[in-house]
Amino acid sequence: MALSFVACSDSDSTTKSVAGTVGDITLDRQTIGTYQPFTAQCAVASGSNLYDEKFYWEKGGTEDLSSLRDQYETKDGISSYYMQGMKAGKHTLVCKMAAVGNDGQQYTAEKTLTVEIVPTDIRNNFWGETQEETRRNLTYYTTMQQEADGGFTFEEKDAYGDLNYSTELQDGISVSPWRLVSLEYDEAGKLERVVYICIPSEVRADAIVSRLGLRKQLLERYEGFTSFACDCIVGDGVVLTDEEQAMVDQFKGGSLTTDSGTALDKAVAEQRVKLELTAENNVSRLRITVTGMGTGSDAQTQMVFSRK
Structure with a gap:
């Protein structure tokens, strides 16, 4: 009986990269007043077979808060953005994922939320707050x-x-x-x-x-x-x-x-x-x-x- 052989190409042995995911953004305050601190969060999942991957946040609009102590971190499947406060108006927050697979392909994902900051009564406070x-x-x-x-x-x-x-x-x-x-x-x-x-x-x-x-x-x-x-x-x-x-x-x-x-x-x-x-x-x-x-x-x- 004759034997037959099948050659394996290089692509057959390459494991495909899988990108991470970004969930919906949630806020820890229902009503956010002018310059009141709050935290934005979203669930994230890391991908596989990636050369590099990062999760990060961006603020849209024209307001420059670079001098403030806003910071973000990703830990235990949650990416958190700690906001020191923003002026009244609508602001866009974006949670992003960027990665490069071992296969050389680039991956991106993002979720966006528009946050409305309402005027406070005095300073960054509301009358009647606890x-x-x-x-x-x-x-x-x-x-x-x-x-x-x-x-x-x-x-x-x-x-x-x-x-x-x-x-x-x-x-x-x-x-x-x-x-x-x-x-x-x-x-x-x-x-x-x-x-x-x-x-x-x-x-x-x-x-x-x-x-x-x-x-x-x-x-x-x-x-x-x-x-x-x-x-x-x-x-x-x-x-x-x-x-x-x-x-x-x-x-x-x-x-x-x-x-x-x-x-x-x-x-x-x-x-x-x-x-x-x-x-x-x-x-x-x-x-x-x-x-x-x-x-x-x-x-x-x-x-x-x-x-x-």
């Missing part, structure tokens, strides 16, 4: 402390503008060098007040009223506050000069002078008069109180934001 929610929103705050009453405090630059509240402010239009921020809660543990204590680091007793005027302009422009009302509180037993009384009346009428070194500046610094300013926007009320720190000194500004 202390646990606030703690998460302050994940990247390095000076944050929780007080005995459950509230949170931290220090930052006293600044205004289109700001990134994912951590303590370092940039923006500065009014005074720094401020102490306190987040306060009601008996049910819901956020009800945010308080700023703004303290100048240099003596500018001649700029107390003009500085308040600048603060008013910035609050109007960047935080939508309107309906400003001005008031002066004269200390018990204090008798104002005619010039001081005229400036008090002018201030109460809504005129915040931009002049420096006025009689009203001096009266405030000497703790004879306090300045008050109230305003509101769509979701918050605001009361500003300017209190002198003594003759030859400057003034401290307290700003109390509360839920409407």
Whole structure:
């Protein structure tokens, strides 16, 4: 009986490469506010017979967050993207796989999700959020402390503008060098007040009223506050000069002078008069109180934001 032989080609002995897969993207928060941290995840599976394979994430749109501490990792079949926060609007997240097989073929796969970031009520917080929610929103705050009453405090630059509240402010239009921020809660543990204590680091007793005027302009422009009302509180037993009384009346009428070194500046610094300013926007009320720190000194500004 004759024997026959079949030759085996090189392709018969080559194991075909199999690409990895990328699952749908999910988020760990149902509602994501401006500059609130969140995590995006998707299930991934590695391929086989691959020379190189990687899973990675991309953000679409025009926003540049390269300076933030966003990071991603792939572990135990899950690729996670830890986001420090983004500004309000729609953003595109993409989880991608790229690989090169031992057969020389290139493989790609990706899943895309459009994330809508909604405006918050104040900073990167919502009125009525719990202390646990606030703690998460302050994940990247390095000076944050929780007080005995459950509230949170931290220090930052006293600044205004289109700001990134994912951590303590370092940039923006500065009014005074720094401020102490306190987040306060009601008996049910819901956020009800945010308080700023703004303290100048240099003596500018001649700029107390003009500085308040600048603060008013910035609050109007960047935080939508309107309906400003001005008031002066004269200390018990204090008798104002005619010039001081005229400036008090002018201030109460809504005129915040931009002049420096006025009689009203001096009266405030000497703790004879306090300045008050109230305003509101769509979701918050605001009361500003300017209190002198003594003759030859400057003034401290307290700003109390509360839920409407």
